[in-house]
Amino acid sequence: MLVPIELYSLTQRKGYLSPDLAIGWQIGKYVEGFFDGLQEVRIAAAAEGDAAFALSYLSREHGYPGRITVPDTSRPWDFLFYHTITGTVLHFTLIRKYIELPQGLRALEPHLAMDKPAVVKIYRTGLDLLVESILKRSVDSFSMIRQIRCRALHAPGDNGTTRCCRCERPTSVHNAWDIEGQICCQACSGLEPDWFTYH
Numbered sequence: 001m002l003v004p005i006e007l008y009s010l011t012q013r014k015g016y017l018s019p020d021l022a023i024g025w026q027i028g029k030y031v032e033g034f035f036d037g038l039q040e041v042r043i044a045a046a047a048e049g050d051a052a053f054a055l056s057y058l059s060r061e062h063g064y065p066g067r068i069t070v071p072d073t074s075r076p077w078d079f080l081f082y083h084t085i086t087g088t089v090l091h092f093t094l095i096r097k098y099i100e101l102p103q104g105l106r107a108l109e110p111h112l113a114m115d116k117p118a119v120v121k122i123y124r125t126g127l128d129l130l131v132e133s134i135l136k137r138s139v140d141s142f143s144m145i146r147q148i149r150c151r152a153l154h155a156p157g158d159n160g161t162t163r164c165c166r167c168e169r170p171t172s173v174h175n176a177w178d179i180e181g182q183i184c185c186q187a188c189s190g191l192e193p194d195w196f197t198y199h
C-alpha cells in the first residue's frame with residue numbers, strides 16, 4: 001500500500017498502521033485544510049488511542065503543542081475541534097460500518113494469540129484492506145461532520161449576568177458563550193472545560 005510520506009513517518013513513529021491511526025490522520029488532514037493549518041486549533045478526542053495519537057502528532061509536526069483533550073465522561077462526538085480565531089467548531093462522529101472490521105474478521109480476534117499463522121494472515125489482510133479503504137475515502141464519507149459557530153460573549157467592562165438559554169441558570173457574561181445565536185453558560189457551550197483556561 002502506498003501511503004503519503006507524512007503518514008509514513010507517523011507509522012514509523014507508532015510502529016504500525018492501524019485503522020484508528022488512519023482515521024486520526026485523515027481527520028487531522030481534513031481539519032488542517034479546513035482551517036488552513038492547525039494553529040490555534042483545540043483538539044479533543046472521545047477516547048485515547050491511535051486516532052488521538054495521530055492528531056497529536058499532526059499538531060506537533062506543524063509546530064503546535066500537540067495537546068489533545070480526552071474527557072473522562074462520554075461526549076456526543078468522536079472528535080471535536082475548536083478554531084479559536086474564527087470561533088468555528090467542528091464535530092466528527094464516525095459512521096461505524098465504514099471504519100470497523102467485518103464481524104467475521106472480528107470473530108478471529110480471540111484466536112490471534114494462538115499459534116495459527118493462517119488465521120493471522122487472513123486477519124492481517126482484512127485489516128490492511130480496511131486501512132486502505134479509510135485512506136481512500138473522503139472524511140465526510142466515514143464521519144458525520146457538524147460545523148458550529150461559537151463566540152465568547154464577554155465585552156470588556158461588562159460584569160453583568162445573563163441567563164443560559166439551555167439550562168436556564170444565571171451565568172456571568174464573562175463566562176457566557178454565543179453558540180449559533182444562543183447564549184449559553186460554559187457547561188452548555190459544548191466546548192471542553194479545560195479549554196476555557198486558555199481564554
Ligand SMILES: [Zn+2]
Nearest residue numbers: 164167185188
Ligand atoms: Zn447552561
